[in-house]
Amino acid sequence: MKDEKVKVRVQHPSERVNNFSEVELGYDDEEALREANRCLQCQNPRCVKGCPVNIMIPEFIKAIRDKDLKKAYEVISKSSSLPAVCGRVCPQEKQCEAMCIKGFKSDAIAIGSLERYVADYALKNELLSTVKKEANGYKVAIVGSGPSGLTCAGDLAKEGFDVTIFEVLHKAGGVLTYGIPEFRLPKSIVLKEVEGLEKLGVKINLDVPIGNSLTISDLQKEYDFVFLGTGAGLPRFMGIEGEDSNGVFSANEILTRINLMGAYKNDSKTPIVKAKKAYVIGGGNVAMDAVRSLKRLGVDAHIMYRRSIEELPARKMEVEHAKEEGIVFDLLQNPVKILADEDNNVCGMEVVNMILGDAGEDGRRSVTEDENSKHVVDCDMVVMALGTSPNHEALKHSDIKLSDKGLIVVDDGMTSLDNVYAGGDCVSGAATVILAMEAGKKAALEIINKVNKAQ
Amino acid sequence: MMYKVLKNKKLNDSSYLMVVEAPFVVKKCLPGQFVIVMSSEDSERIPLTIYDFDREKDLVYLIYQVVGASTLELSMVKDSLFSIAGPLGNPNEICLEPEKYKDKRICYVAGGVGIAPVYPQVKYLKEHGINVDVIYGARDASLFLIRKEIEAVASKIRYATDDGSFGTKGRVTDILEKYINDYDIVVAIGPVIMMKSVCELTKQYNIKTIVSMNPIMVDGSGMCGACRCMVDGKPKFACIHGPEFDGAKVDFDLVMKRLKTYSDIEKEKFEEMKKLLTKEEK
Numbered sequence: 001m002k003d004e005k006v007k008v009r010v011q012h013p014s015e016r017v018n019n020f021s022e023v024e025l026g027y028d029d030e031e032a033l034r035e036a037n038r039c040l041q042c043q044n045p046r047c048v049k050g051c052p053v054n055i056m057i058p059e060f061i062k063a064i065r066d067k068d069l070k071k072a073y074e075v076i077s078k079s080s081s082l083p084a085v086c087g088r089v090c091p092q093e094k095q096c097e098a099m100c101i102k103g104f105k106s107d108a109i110a111i112g113s114l115e116r117y118v119a120d121y122a123l124k125n126e127l128l129s130t131v132k133k134e135a136n137g138y139k140v141a142i143v144g145s146g147p148s149g150l151t152c153a154g155d156l157a158k159e160g161f162d163v164t165i166f167e168v169l170h171k172a173g174g175v176l177t178y179g180i181p182e183f184r185l186p187k188s189i190v191l192k193e194v195e196g197l198e199k200l201g202v203k204i205n206l207d208v209p210i211g212n213s214l215t216i217s218d219l220q221k222e223y224d225f226v227f228l229g230t231g232a233g234l235p236r237f238m239g240i241e242g243e244d245s246n247g248v249f250s251a252n253e254i255l256t257r258i259n260l261m262g263a264y265k266n267d268s269k270t271p272i273v274k275a276k277k278a279y280v281i282g283g284g285n286v287a288m289d290a291v292r293s294l295k296r297l298g299v300d301a302h303i304m305y306r307r308s309i310e311e312l313p314a315r316k317m318e319v320e321h322a323k324e325e326g327i328v329f330d331l332l333q334n335p336v337k338i339l340a341d342e343d344n345n346v347c348g349m350e351v352v353n354m355i356l357g358d359a360g361e362d363g364r365r366s367v368t369e370d371e372n373s374k375h376v377v378d379c380d381m382v383v384m385a386l387g388t389s390p391n392h393e394a395l396k397h398s399d400i401k402l403s404d405k406g407l408i409v410v411d412d413g414m415t416s417l418d419n420v421y422a423g424g425d426c427v428s429g430a431a432t433v434i435l436a437m438e439a440g441k442k443a444a445l446e447i448i449n450k451v452n453k454a455q
Numbered sequence: 456m457m458y459k460v461l462k463n464k465k466l467n468d469s470s471y472l473m474v475v476e477a478p479f480v481v482k483k484c485l486p487g488q489f490v491i492v493m494s495s496e497d498s499e500r501i502p503l504t505i506y507d508f509d510r511e512k513d514l515v516y517l518i519y520q521v522v523g524a525s526t527l528e529l530s531m532v533k534d535s536l537f538s539i540a541g542p543l544g545n546p547n548e549i550c551l552e553p554e555k556y557k558d559k560r561i562c563y564v565a566g567g568v569g570i571a572p573v574y575p576q577v578k579y580l581k582e583h584g585i586n587v588d589v590i591y592g593a594r595d596a597s598l599f600l601i602r603k604e605i606e607a608v609a610s611k612i613r614y615a616t617d618d619g620s621f622g623t624k625g626r627v628t629d630i631l632e633k634y635i636n637d638y639d640i641v642v643a644i645g646p647v648i649m650m651k652s653v654c655e656l657t658k659q660y661n662i663k664t665i666v667s668m669n670p671i672m673v674d675g676s677g678m679c680g681a682c683r684c685m686v687d688g689k690p691k692f693a694c695i696h697g698p699e700f701d702g703a704k705v706d707f708d709l710v711m712k713r714l715k716t717y718s719d720i721e722k723e724k725f726e727e728m729k730k731l732l733t734k735e736e737k
Contacts, residue, residue, distance in 0.1 A: 168540060168674075168675075168676045169540070169674060169676070170456070170493060170496075170500075170537070170538040170540065178674070178678070205456075205479065206456045206538070206540075207456060207479065207538050207539060207540035207541075208479045208540070209540060209541065209542070209543055209676060212483065212484075212488070212541070212542045212543060212544075213479045213480065213482055213483060213541070213542065214479070214482065214483075215483075231678075233677070233678075234677050234678070234680065234692065234695075235678070235679065235680045237680070237683075237690060243690070244683065244685055244690065244709055244713070246712065246713055246715065246716045247716075249680075249681070250679055250680040250681075252678055252679045252680065253673060253679035253680055253681045256673050256674055256678065256679050257673060260674075261499070261500070261673070262497060268497070269497060269498050269499045269524065269525060269528070269724070270499045270500075270673075271717045271720040271721065271724075273716065273717070274720075343712065343715070344709070344712035344713070344715075391676070391677045391678070391695070393676060393677055393695055
């Protein structure tokens with residue numbers, strides 16, 4: 001018999017398409033133990049190398065086996081600040097689980113699910129570490145409260161820094177709050193992480209647009225260090241005809257209305273357009289989040305992606321869940337024009353088939369239009385999930401060095417401005433939660449080292 | 456977060472003045488910029504242009520019109536506001552560099568509640584040695600707001616009403632056309648249809664015209680793109696690229712169409728809420 005992993009229980013697809021509650025229900029004690037027992041406890045664990053923050057995976061799995069969940073949590077916490085988040089949203093199949101030796105012959109260990117199991121236990125039993133060192137007298141300003149900012153804030157607060165976060169929205173969490181839907185990452189978890197920071201003494205100033213209110217140079221005057229974690233930026237549009245029709249949205253807008261503003265609730269004061277049939281253009285995690293959210297609002301929801309299923313950049317589990325939920329994948333197709341009626345409302349799309357070519361320098365296969373394949377599809381909503389371009393609002397009135405692509409340039413985490421650090425999507429371009437977290441961690445470490453050297 | 460509300464007073468049948476303590480907004484805000492407010496935690500985010508500010512007392516002044524459920528809810532706010540984020544958007548370009556405009560003859564055109572964003576610009580320019588004229592239009596005499604305030608800062612003010620109950624009978628463009636040769640620059644803020652008419656007129660005379668857009672908005676920081684307007688054939692986000700644009704380049708018809716995206720839902724909600732309120736009063 002094949003040595004299969006213990007499957008995570010999920011809400012049945014027919015049930016979950018009608019609600020926004022979490023899809024995966026997580027392991028119970030017995031399931032977690034059974035899965036932990038599959039681990040080979042390798043002497044030279046490859047999984048650790050696959051993890052962007054190098055969590056000592058075999059060690060925390062061993063603690064699960066020993067039924068010492070407190071210790072398991074401590075092991076994870078040494079490397080990760082947001083385990084309840086990362087256990088849920090990391091693309092494990094491309095990271096730790098991809099390296100797992102078991103994966104060659106059977107299923108890799110379900111490391112993500114085990115991480116989530118430990119983190120949820122810690123949240124439930126309030127094991128969040130509020131231990132911090134004595135105040136060291138240094139003040140730090142963090143711009144943005146997404147994964148990089150939260151991580152940087154937490155690591156510095158534990159070391160005794162006086163940390164203040166500035167966030168432009170009315171809720172903290174960045175993409176964890178406005179972007180990733182409730183059914184994938186319950187907001188109660190994000191809230192608990194934020195509360196954990198507040199218990200560490202981190203101050204959070206909401207509603208403050210840095211750049212327009214205080215500028216970076218104002219922050220430099222008042223704080224010893226500044227960390228910029230301002231996120232991915234402005235949603236991209238295709239630049240095709242009809243894109244300004246009513247019913248064409250960015251995925252960010254749809255997700256913000258639903259997640260941040262609660263537009264999926266019946267009594268919500270923020271409206272969302274009620275569509276019959278929607279196309280979400282793109283194949284990343286944001287596209288999956290948007291299309292699955294729309295499905296839950298009763299929309300006939302489609303993904304349109306110009307490459308094939310193999311090239312879909314989204315996390316594998318999300319694609320599988322989306323398929324189970326009845327999302328239609330229209331692959332190797334791309335819109336060339338959006339059609340609207342006389343009131344400017346979307347009524348269809350002109351679409352062209354795509355032909356896959358060879359892989360380019362970036363490893364992604366090229367695509368070309370099959371010009372003879374133009375056809376029209378019906379729809380009353382189009383959602384663009386095409387990535388982002390940098391947002392420089394927070395950088396106003398500063399001469400911070402930017403790359404050709406408009407991203408903030410850093411050297412060992414520090415920008416061209418003295419003692420101003422940056423990390424996450426504003427440095428790397430749109431990436432993952434774990435990479436942003438890693439960047440926040442790295443910047444915190446650089447700041448700590450700098451202070452230690454000075455003492 | 457909670458912000459202290461010092462005043463939320465009715466100015467006429469549909470318009471209100473709100474005074475809020477908001478230190479982070481007041482620090483550097485300039486005329487032309489806006490804020491986003493939320494009455495309570497589950498309210499909609501409403502963009503409002505800053506009407507006035509007092510840096511010493513940390514106070515922001517807002518004038519808004521009750522046009523739907525969310526502004527109706529805002530009008531019922533008593534002691535505290537759940538959220539006020541700002542300043543957002545860019546300052547008015549004349550106010551940003553007044554010395555560059557010393558020799559220009561400038562006319563502000565305000566329609567209805569559009570006087571609220573016009574006032575701080577006129578006041579700021581006066582403080583910086585630039586005297587400007589104002590044309591202010593409304594449907595009828597009862598709808599004029601802050602007349603005393605605007606008269607105190609405008610060099611010359613001319614009124615227009617649709618029904619002739621005050622000032623010239625007719626539209627603001629009728630007055631503007633009469634005096635068009637007196638001006639080098641026009642700033643028009645008000646209903647989209649008014650800004651469109653002003654721009655059609657000034658285009659004929661090749662007069663630079665600045666307009667302030669107030670499209671549907673969600674986050675106000677560039678993240679969602681709901682507020683995109685076509686300017687010179689390119690999509691621009693009113694929240695971070697605006698809210699003010701060169702009026703000659705704005706596709707006003709499109710703006711008007713896009714503003715209707717939620718009109719059915721909004722109408723329904725407004726009626727529901729009004730019904731609820733009358734029930735409560737009984």
